[in-house]
Amino acid sequence: MKDFMEKLSKLTPGDTDLEELCTYLFKDYKALPQSDKTLLKAHSERIWHILRLLKLMAEFFGDKLSFGGGAIINYLIAPHYELEPRLTFDLDTGWLPGYKAKRVVLVEIAKFNKWLADSNETLVLPIGKERGIPLYLVMYDREHDYFPQVLSLYIPVICRHVGEPFYSYLRNRIGVELHFSRILELKKLFEKTLGVREAKIDELRFEIASMPNTPTIKVKQVFPGKLGEVEFLMSELEWQIALKIVGKIGKNFGENIEYALHDILKATVDLRLVKYLNRSRLLEHLKNLSLSPSQVLSTAEKNLKVLAEKGETYWLSFHYTYLRKKISLRELVEEALCTIKELFSLL
Helix, strand or coil: HHHHHHHHHHHHHHHHHHHHHHHCCCCCCHHCCCHHHHHHHHHHHHHHHHHHHHHHHHHHHHHHHHEEEEHHHHHHHHHHHCCCCCCCCCCEEEEECCCCCHHHHHHHHHHHHHHHHEEEEEECEEECCEEEEEEECCCHHHCCCCCEEEEEEEEEEEEEEEEEEHHHHHHHCCCCCCHHHHHHHHHHHHHHHHHHHCEEEEEEEEEEEECCCCCCEEEEEEEEHHHCEEEEEECCCCHHHHHHHHHHCCCCHHHHHHHHHHHHHHHHHHHHHHCCCCCCHHHHHHHHHHCCCCCCCHHHHHHHHHHHHCCHHCCCCHCCHHHCCCCCCHHHHHHHHHHHHHHHCCC
């Protein structure tokens, strides 16, 4: 139990860590109403674990992996330019050597898990005499593994505020029923270590896609709090934004567009980065990705119009709690429309 408590303190952010992360992500965090601060601080626990995972994967896999997507854009890039982030809770990575069979990467994941265990970056939840459940190890996400070139994975981690109560998670996800006395014992332990009795287990989801031709750049990132710093390969931002324009905002979803509105909204939020990017490089990627630029522009205009008219439900979700204080959905759409028209006028 003593070993468990020590490792739990190391692998879980403290209150100071979360405060530092919130101050880093949300520039006027301390001036927000208490209700907003409480919400953002609760979800920042997930973000902390995402950044920790990024650091560990970058250290182990090196130049085999590139990182990109919403987490990188909103938690590393947006704060650099003092842009308000949207909340996102998965990590997108690309396997740069490429793969035809997922087992190639799963073999590497098994090595990563061994490295995590040898480095004391994992945790065993004691459930009985000489019995424990391993946490903070990578698991294959069979439930969400849909696509042949995208491997879905997750890591179970212990949190204070998000996830499922630890005893029901063990029952529902693993099939382990804890004795009531063990639940009480663990609750006291969690209260002593984390300050909450009802500790939760959350599944930190991430994907590894086969991406052998991804343009990348080397990035050195200093994280807030005890996470330290790391060097990693990031998918070129101009390429990421071009993909979002062609593959989300300007994609023809036909009659299914309302099912795609949240993806279109996320891409529209991330489009605010355009003003900070290398314009010629972005245009080059747009040319390469667009079979018909005029068609992409026309579709983007239609999709953004639908987003302005019918996207309010998604816009009002907690993912945009902070962003909504700075801009309205209609303003966001109008800004995106102007940006896309300007870009495609240069193609």
